[in-house]
Amino acid sequence: xxxxxxxxxxxxxRVRIFAAEKRIExxxxxxxxANGEQFGAAFRDVNPDCMVPVLDLEDGTRLTxxxxxxxxxEEMQPEPSLFGASPAERALTSxxxxxxxxxxFLACAEAFRNSAKGLRxxxxxxxxxxxxxxxLAERGRxxxxxxxxxxxxQLGENTYIAGNHYSIADISAMVVVDFAGWAKITVxxxxxNLTRWYASVSARPSARA
Amino acid sequence: xxxxxxxxxxxxxRVRIFAAEKRIExxxxxxxxANGEQFGAAFRDVNPDCMVPVLDLEDGTRLTxxxxxxxxxEEMQPEPSLFGASPAERALTSxxxxxxxxxxFLACAEAFRNSAKGLRxxxxxxxxxxxxxxxLAERGRxxxxxxxxxxxxQLGENTYIAGNHYSIADISAMVVVDFAGWAKITVxxxxxNLTRWYASVSARPSARA
Numbered sequence: 001x002x003x004x005x006x007x008x009x010x011x012x013x014r015v016r017i018f019a020a021e022k023r024i025e026x027x028x029x030x031x032x033x034a035n036g037e038q039f040g041a042a043f044r045d046v047n048p049d050c051m052v053p054v055l056d057l058e059d060g061t062r063l064t065x066x067x068x069x070x071x072x073x074e075e076m077q078p079e080p081s082l083f084g085a086s087p088a089e090r091a092l093t094s095x096x097x098x099x100x101x102x103x104x105f106l107a108c109a110e111a112f113r114n115s116a117k118g119l120r121x122x123x124x125x126x127x128x129x130x131x132x133x134x135x136l137a138e139r140g141r142x143x144x145x146x147x148x149x150x151x152x153x154q155l156g157e158n159t160y161i162a163g164n165h166y167s168i169a170d171i172s173a174m175v176v177v178d179f180a181g182w183a184k185i186t187v188x189x190x191x192x193n194l195t196r197w198y199a200s201v202s203a204r205p206s207a208r209a
Numbered sequence: 210x211x212x213x214x215x216x217x218x219x220x221x222x223r224v225r226i227f228a229a230e231k232r233i234e235x236x237x238x239x240x241x242x243a244n245g246e247q248f249g250a251a252f253r254d255v256n257p258d259c260m261v262p263v264l265d266l267e268d269g270t271r272l273t274x275x276x277x278x279x280x281x282x283e284e285m286q287p288e289p290s291l292f293g294a295s296p297a298e299r300a301l302t303s304x305x306x307x308x309x310x311x312x313x314f315l316a317c318a319e320a321f322r323n324s325a326k327g328l329r330x331x332x333x334x335x336x337x338x339x340x341x342x343x344x345l346a347e348r349g350r351x352x353x354x355x356x357x358x359x360x361x362x363q364l365g366e367n368t369y370i371a372g373n374h375y376s377i378a379d380i381s382a383m384v385v386v387d388f389a390g391w392a393k394i395t396v397x398x399x400x401x402n403l404t405r406w407y408a409s410v411s412a413r414p415s416a417r418a
Binding site for chain 2: 049057059061063064065067068069071072075076087088090091092094095098099102106124128130133135136139142143146150
């Protein structure tokens, strides 16, 4: 198994944290995103979407998409369970993980990629050039802040994002909070539940992965 | 179990098709999206995101997000499997389902919601008002067409989206093709693999759900 990673990027970090929680050691290849290695012919063969992470399985199967990779690792190493322990818990965990990804992570990417000077024509990650849309950067910021408040509400009633157990949804949401910082979006001062939760998940040794 | 549906909307249709494939009969409540029932206090109690579908479980758990709902139904009724039969197949199915949702469905929604006259200030589904961004409608159209070509390539090598078995990824992708029609985006003439696959999945009785 080979893991295509980039030490500075938020998406592969989600997999690294997940693997660390499970004490899985990944055989890692760094892809130099800053210098455009993801657009070169060699990496396009690995992933035509020109993105990390990728998990290359022994049988030649290549998995992209953070959640699909984590799901595979969960099956290889079920304990500790990070996708939930019962059908309802697993469905809630998936549900929250999707919300975090679509309403949190993609909104952060919108805010960041449509405003960063170094990302002109790179408004969407992947092989195709898309011009930045300044209104979209603004809208992304607004969406992220709303979503952080939504997480704060959820964490007023639950220890963790998807209920009372630490899960993949917490990993995804912690990385969203850190990624939001790239677009200079901070946790609202009155989001005390989110602040409490963030301190707790960030103190786990896996958060350094 | 109670299913909050809207007969005309693409997202809950994905769940209806999934349930039909498994011969699960859902106890269904129609939510009148055209008249804004999703924004009323009663429905906000069911789903503060103001969206269908929602699956209300016996124990009070409320599931939103199409994939999370389908995952729960898969656990209740494992046959026929629509999430894959081995760990690698399950991960590939998840991977493709995520790509279809993020690169296909969300791009269609971008194209449609940022241009439809009836959706001013409703550029994003959910409780919050967002102005339409005309550039985003245009970009959405471009992304959808690129993605349909990507699916065509994938279907040149595989009978179905995630490999050689019909799965949730096919349901999601078929609904994307139909949803693309709402924004007047059609399958490219030379996408012969996609055309062959679309005819086959649309001919399944579940497609009428």
